[in-house]
Amino acid sequence: MQHQRPKIGDVARLAGVSTATVSRVLSNPQIVSAETRRLVEEAIRTTGYRLNQAARNLRHRRTGSVVALVPDLSNPFFSQILSGIASVLAPAGYNLLVSDTRAEGGNSILRYAEPSRADGLIVLDGSLPSEGLSPRMPMVLACEWIPGFDAPRVKIDNRQAAMMAVNHLADLGHRRIAHVAGPPGNVLTLARLAGTEQALAARGLPPPQVFAGDFSLASGRRAGEEWLALAPAERPTAVFLASDAMACGFIGEVQHHGVMVPRDVSVMGFDDIELVSHMTPALSTIRQPREAIGRQAAQRLLDRIAGDDRADDTVLPVELVLRGSTGPVFR
């Protein structure tokens, strides 16, 4: 009568060996003689024994899981990165714990950044307080990063990407190009704005009119309202927005008021989230390799956990995706 879940001792008894031998069969089969091994495997089968991970982890002083800190779980941009992360971690025997840094009450973020909870950390949120993060724990920053924080980063060249976007618009003949920025202070916001300004300056064009934003749909919509509020002759003929979500909001708003895209205004987004290729018009944008970012970040973290201490950055290439939302200046 075996009500309980069988433990290693039960297997040992049935096989007529010690628990040590069973353990060896489990984690290092080749050092056990073939005959004994067969016996033990047989016993494992008949008892239906399953290893208790918690016990093994305690002994090994590891947790077998990795935490990803994301700013907003419900944002599809991040979920695809998570998807990439998971695809690398799972085969390596790690669980992925996700934690929404905005949703949970402040201090609980640190709850995760703790060696007894996770073996490593992937941070996707650049606005985390760097003091809270134990430098002991293997860590990788992806997409966003914390300025001055010493950890390897997996990212794209945001300034360069913004320049690609702006150059495309300028190539189409646009001279008054606006930018809708991300949340104030964010590293991505700064880099993309800097790229925008640099590209315009390099071509002798006037600096961009900058609208405030925060990457969200709603803020893009508000930027659209502001754009509409300008006298038609004053309106920038092209707008480069720091996220696709904002671009969707912007286009939705201006189309709603009878403005035609790209005839009346050309629009460029940033990210290439799946949906925007199906809008009308389809959105021209900068594609971030999200799955690849996730995979790379996970891989770098595994390296770190294994003791690789290099802290160099990985910069992944972006791609300029041209669709229907950008066109030549129309007079």
Place this chain on the structure above:
Amino acid sequence: MQHQRPKIGDVARLAGVSTATVSRVLSNPQIVSAETRRLVEEAIRTTGYRLNQAARNLRHRRTGSVVALVPDLSNPFFSQILSGIASVLAPAGYNLLVSDTRAEGGNSILRYAEPSRADGLIVLDGSLPSEGLSPRMPMVLACEWIPGFDAPRVKIDNRQAAMMAVNHLADLGHRRIAHVAGPPGNVLTLARLAGTEQALAARGLPPPQVFAGDFSLASGRRAGEEWLALAPAERPTAVFLASDAMACGFIGEVQHHGVMVPRDVSVMGFDDIELVSHMTPALSTIRQPREAIGRQAAQRLLDRIAGDDRADDTVLPVELVLRGSTGPVFR
């Protein structure tokens, strides 16, 4: 010289008490006298002691984490449910492990459905083999479900929701109403199709023309192609699609060919994902309370873990959201 991370014994020594007392201060402070407690807390502070969760979990025979099995992590529909789940689990002291059932190699799904890995399971994928799931483990099914599998479900009334959608189209005067279905065999597909047929039959309208789909954007686009391929006089004047993603694909495709929505065809989606309210036209759809579904599922799971064995379903209300993509028949 304390190189190692301090353990409970170090705190006990410093405070001049036994490890048992320290442990009590940690997990049951009120049974320790105020003075001793102060001493211990002081010692914890000076040593910088942090509890080792793995050890506590081993003793408690629990893992402190809950697994969510999602069919596709990169789908925004699921990420918002996860967000709801996390918001309930975190305050209750549980970690959320996510696992993409499609991404990981087959058998590894069961790797999670194991008591030593997680204390409970939230299944968001109805096409999982029910044999693999240990009935021992507390479990809740959300959104989708496995037919015949005995576990509490948190869901919406899909049939009823489909009827609401179709009734709205019929109220606008549409008589030829098409349906774009979800993946074959899926429980949601069946319920939504059944609701569509039932609503039409109840009003004496002909049964729907059904296009194949799989909830994805691309399949909606293909449905759009099929719709376009029909002779204009043959085309259904309204289409109800089983997901918003498909509706986006459909609208994108037909607009691309000069078809006007809703003048030439009314379109209803299902889910109300954030983006669709910003499209042009904004999509009429059925709103699923995704955060609430996640929260409810998590709450039910916590109840189950606590020993509540009721297996009744929780049905959450949906909402008919009317926007610009549906309109009266235009002749």
Place this chain on the structure above:
DNA sequence: CCGGCGGATGTAATCGGTTGCAAGAGGATT
């Protein structure tokens, strides 16, 4: 015939907390 060596296995300490049981202190009851 004996020491040595290598391979297989067992013994028991260990990972780091938790908790049942018992004992001691102090106050109330009879």
Place this chain on the structure above:
DNA sequence: AATCCTCTTGCAACCGATTACATCCGCCGG
């Protein structure tokens, strides 16, 4: 004064594996 509680606290077993070290066995060379 003896007995009985109640409140704190300590002792030591325990959760379920892993692994350093010891032991045993058979075989080899000297």
